[in-house]
Amino acid sequence: MDEDIVEYQADIARLMLHHIHASLAGDQYIRGVLPAPPPAEAVRIVTGPKAHAPDGLTAYEIPLDGDDLLPLSTITGILRTLHTGTHIYPSRSISSVMGMNLVRVEPATVEPADPTPEDTALTLLHALAFRDEEPKPRLLGFLLTDKDRLRLYFDTEDPSGTVAADVRTSGALTALIAALPSLITEEERLTVDDTDPHCSRVMDLTGW
Template identity: 40%
Template sequence: MTDSEDREQQAAVTRRLLYYLNSPIAPYCRLRGVLPAPGAVRIAVRAGDDENARDFLYEIPNDTVTPYYIPGLLRTVLTGPQIYSSSDLGEVRGMTLIRLRPQEITPDPEPEQGRALTVVHALCDPGDDENPFLLGFLILGGGLLRLYVQRPDRPGVIGADIRLNNTRTALIASLPSLLEEEQYQRPASDDPHCDLLVDLTDW
């Protein structure tokens, strides 16, 4: 990766992990920071909630995983036994440094709330004028998410149901045109928060 690509990856990982400032990244493990390193990103984690808590710094090479997979990678590392060679260990700023080899680790799947967060963040991106304006959302359970959107060319609120295990990038990119297709629309008789419902669960 070039220096510019490294910086873009670093910024993307930082944005991806902001959510974990408010909730544990794994049981009894809290995010303390995201630090730049040459060709890598380092993620500071405090393990434990008492006076025996320890700080770890996990180094992940920038060219091995996308930012989306990093929370799952960290959950795997933090919740299961791992074996590291002495060459993978060090110390930085009083934290134990662990150099991860992501190609040898299978990331835990993203929980439902994390998948919903990814979709909502993508639709809230102020730099993308093509997406419908997101007014709200509701996790319905069973892997379903209802998005409440307003198309700029039409009054009223549309509730769009999607499956969280769908390919989010493709679905989000297609969402504005899918909302225009009448074959997906029906009156929102059971939801007072929208005028129309669009079922995209099979898309």
């Protein structure tokens, strides 16, 4: 199988771990992520109620195109749409596997739901907390302070202690992650928040 497809399936599996215990949509949770049997290049995502109920599981097979992979957030959006309202599938799209209903999804026919604020916050936190090299600055904690606002706590070389940074989860996350190591050292951005005992100083990056 194409190496890009394999790596992408691994990314999907990591992404979906969160929804084992956090609802994907309504009472539906992620119950499994399966690589489709060869030669199909697809991923099968199993959903169902939180309480184990084998007869309540459905596997959705989403095709993967190695030349034009869907953004990970789109996969989540497709699944949320499929669990909203009533959907009628052509008979050719329905079968079964391991005792579960299997639905073959045509992504072009599904309008993905928009990411939630929690989705974007999780994307940012994963990128900061799980990196190949020892992350600098190190993420020590976080606090969701508003629908689109997140406070991040970092261990830095600042002798006064932990530094916090307020960011918007709807901002340019990739650029922010790349710039954080230098931004966090800019003294002119630092202020004191007397209401927060968990950091010595804080900077506002919500407009960055």
